[in-house]
Amino acid sequence: MPIFQIHTISFNLAHGEQLFNNLSWSLNAHRSALIGRNGVGKSVLINLIRGKLSPTQGSITCHKNIGYFDQQHEEVSPNSTLSIAAYLGLSTPLLALEAIANGSCDPDDFAAVGDNWLLAQHLSAQLSALNIPSDYWQHCNTLSGGQLARLKLWQLFNANYSALILDEPSNHLDLHAKQWLNEQIDAFNGPLLIVSHDPQLLKHIPYIYELTPHGLNTFSGNYDDFIAAKKRASQALAQQISHVKKQQRKLQLETQKNQEKAQQRAAKGKALRKRGSQAKVLLDAKKDQATANSKRQKTSVQQQQIKLSGTTNTLLAKQIQPEHTHFSLQTQASHNKKAIVRALQLTLPYGTNTAIDLVVCEGEKWHISGGNGTGKTTLFTILQRKAEAISGTLQLNSAVFCLDQHYQLLALNRSVLDNVNDFCPTLSTCEARTQLAGIGFKAEQVYITADKISGGQKMKLAMLIVSHQPKRPILLLDEPDNHLDAASKQHLADALSRYNGALLLISHDPTFIAQVGVDRTLNLS
Incomplete structure (x- = not known):
């Protein structure tokens, strides 16, 4: 059964621009990645799948218990007093353990602990292994971006989810943490979809979906294979466009030559009429035949032009133009080196x-x-x-x-x-x-x-x-x-x-x- 099914959805942004139109997607691959340039709608698509947004039309069905990694970490604000223990949902048993250690006989404390008598020791050891402070009462807002990301990822990989969707999980991670992430991805038993721009991470993913302004493209192979195939396809498309444009130019030249010949024949016919060297009936017949030939030829040329123009437009529609982002930074040098x-x-x-x-x-x-x-x-x-x-x-x-x-x-x-x-x-x-x-x-x-x-x-x-x-x-x-x-x-x-x-x-x-x-x-x- 697919992880989710998207049925011909459309989605309009607040100012009216249409981001998706009749987009369908049924995700079956065990390990796959969603890629695409900035602003094409990857995070919007994930939020539609999560139910945080609703499509303008169409429907989305999720068939798995899906866990999500959000790149924003909205639950931890700079002024938050949320502790690591609270973030992991372990405050109650940990407080109960501390109460029992201080002499509590409250049945509720024993019920909160259950069989997790070594929870505090195991959690501290696990946090240290993740390069996170072992004091689980420390506030999350004191953690670095990489530490917080790794904590959230560890929680997801060890929760009871049958599938995961990870939105840019390698952001903020150092090289050691990225290696750990690859190991966690390999060890996870369920289906997994990664949204990322990270080439090193994508090299480990065997199936690629590319979201473009024209829709969703699929590719079986890792990121290196995808880039090579995309380059070949782009070159082939450019060659097709070039070939059709050459045909258009050739047709234009032929049309121009035929017009010049027709003008020469018309001028010759006028000259013969003036000299009177040929019968008027014969000249009229030749003129009618030339007019008919010219009309047929013009119709044929127009049909060819329409066909070639349609082919060009179809090919150009497939061609994704690169976005040229311009960062305007001051470049005037300062002579003061203080x-x-x-x-x-x-x-x-x-x-x-x-x-x-x-x-x-x-x-x-x-x-x-x-x-x-x-x-x-x-x-x-x-x-x-x-x-x-x-x-x-x-x-x-x-x-x-x-x-x-x-x-x-x-x-x-x-x-x-x-x-x-x-x-x-x-x-x-x-x-x-x-x-x-x-x-x-x-x-x-x-x-x-x-x-x-x-x-x-x-x-x-x-x-x-x-x-x-x-x-x-x-x-x-x-x-x-x-x-x-x-x-x-x-x-x-x-x-x-x-x-x-x-x-x-x-x-x-x-x-x-x-x-x-x-x-x-x-x-x-």
Whole structure:
């Protein structure tokens, strides 16, 4: 039986644009992946399957007990006091165990514990194995993005689900955690659908579904095979289009030659009439025959032109045009190379216990490296003066602007255009719309509220805001490459490589880091 069945659904966005039209999908593959470029509707489709959204028309039927991994982690806000134990739904038995240890004889406590007398020891050991603090009463908002993602994934893999749908599960994970994720995927017994842009993760998946503006394409094979097959298909389609266009040009030339010959024959006939060397009856007969031939020929040419035009339109409709995302970052170099960040013997409240020395000069690009939970995001929070270091000194000689993992700078209840106008006062509305068009928000799309756009679109919007601050600040970029499709990720790397201001970058992708062209590395271990 399929995991789910989608029956000819359509879905319209709030501003009226149709995202899906008569889309059908019956998922049977044991291991499969859903891919597609930013904004094509992958997360919307998953939310339709989950029942969090309703299709404009059509129906969806789920046949399995499905567990979902959501890339947003909405249940853990920055100000949340939710503990790890509460997040895992284990607060009641753990509190009962503590009460019994303190002398409680309440039957309710014994009923809450059941047979789980070693729950506290096992949970602490499991958290340590996941590179998560073993204190299960610690608040979840103190965990890094990678630690929180791994905790949620561990919970899903060990719950009683018969199938899983994982929306970008490798985002925020370090290399060790990604290896762990691959092992969990291999060990899971039920069907599993992964939504991802991560080539390394997709290499392990034997069946690919590609969501495009034209619908859903299927491919049997892993991501490398898919890319190779797609390249061959694209080349074949381009050759077909080129061949048809050559036929159109050839037909146009032949038509032009035939018209010239007809004009020459007509001129010759007029000359004969003037000289009177041939009988008028014979000349009239030749003229009628020429007119009939010309009419037949014209009809035939028109039919061929219509056929070729139809073939061209059909082929062009199959061709998916690449989106050229444009990240506009300042490239004017500063000749002042003074130190704009000076952090000496800084001790973080979370993460590494080693004191940090960091001196950043104007124009330098730094990579802040380290595994999940080593304090990279905590360092950024301190540099923004949103938290205090335990000890050490910090001196900032420049404004700081941070793009965090969850794009918290965005006002989710305001439109895309409103967000740009709010944060970028130097841009006129016309200039803002031009910049938005450069990252894929065109026409009425600028009026979509930020909570309705995909993770990749949020990143592009946040990056546009970051890049148009009135004063050139130090950019703190916390995993900006997450959620981006391959093309957009390359465009962002190119823009950051040309940026001449100072930036500090957190990323777990060695290729992206190399493309940005970092000058220095601070390793938190």
